[in-house]
Amino acid sequence: METRLYGDPMPAVCFSPQLRVKELEEQVDTMHTALICALNQLLDLKDLNTGFHSTRLAEWAMRVAQEMGMDESSLRNLEVAALLHDIGKMGIPDAILQKPSRLTTEEYDLMKKHPEYGWGAIRLFPTLDRASLFILHHHESYDGKGYPAGLRNSEIPIGSRIVSVIDSFDAMISSRPYRKGLPFEEAMRRLFESSGTQFDPQVVNCFVKIAQPEMESVFAATGTTSTVVF
Ligand SMILES: [Fe+2]
Numbered sequence: 001m002e003t004r005l006y007g008d009p010m011p012a013v014c015f016s017p018q019l020r021v022k023e024l025e026e027q028v029d030t031m032h033t034a035l036i037c038a039l040n041q042l043l044d045l046k047d048l049n050t051g052f053h054s055t056r057l058a059e060w061a062m063r064v065a066q067e068m069g070m071d072e073s074s075l076r077n078l079e080v081a082a083l084l085h086d087i088g089k090m091g092i093p094d095a096i097l098q099k100p101s102r103l104t105t106e107e108y109d110l111m112k113k114h115p116e117y118g119w120g121a122i123r124l125f126p127t128l129d130r131a132s133l134f135i136l137h138h139h140e141s142y143d144g145k146g147y148p149a150g151l152r153n154s155e156i157p158i159g160s161r162i163v164s165v166i167d168s169f170d171a172m173i174s175s176r177p178y179r180k181g182l183p184f185e186e187a188m189r190r191l192f193e194s195s196g197t198q199f200d201p202q203v204v205n206c207f208v209k210i211a212q213p214e215m216e217s218v219f220a221a222t223g224t225t226s227t228v229v230f
Pocket of ligand 1: 139
């Protein structure tokens with residue numbers, strides 16, 4: 001403990017407003033990060049596979065976005081959107097989420113609400129307005145046949161177009177209790193087949209260039225066998 005002799009002047013204390021603002025900004029940032037991690041953990045609890053899937057998806061999405069020249073603040077929003085894109089599924093009954101057979105029309109209509117549920121929650125974060133929009137539109141289709149708004153081409157936010165490609169590809173190669181994940185070659189074929197209809201071709205090309213060299217380790221993690229020699 002510091003000792004001061006009687007009569008010594010008090011030490012100068014720095015009350016710089018700039019430093020105080022910076023400190024508060026850092027505190028808000030830490031709080032945001034903690035809340036996002038907490039929400040991601042809740043996704044893990046709901047369905048472990050989804051949590052793992054979201055983490056891998058976020059890593060790929062960030063790299064595709066960087067390659068496509070996305071600015072720094074949008075990147076932050078994209079990372080959150082990729083991690084929490086299916087957070088709205090918390091509002092969908094387990095009986096539908098875990099149904100091993102085909103959904104009825106009514107069940108599918110309810111499932112299609114999850115982007116709006118996610119948008120409704122994430123838009124409450126003051127700095128994550130773009131993330132909430134990326135989440136809202138992550139099931140739009142490049143040809144306008146997706147949901148919830150039927151947006152097409154560049155009307156769909158770029159972050160949503162990126163999440164859509166990587167989310168779909170990861171879902172294709174991941175095994176589920178009721179089906180085995182697709183081999184790499186078949187997943188790639190389906191991705192290119194839907195390039196220009198469901199997916200933004202520019203995003204598909206950029207993603208394939210980044211992800212292809214890493215597929216062997218990804219396939220090992222998903223437990224799916226690859227038929228490709230890398
Ligand atoms: Fe989704």
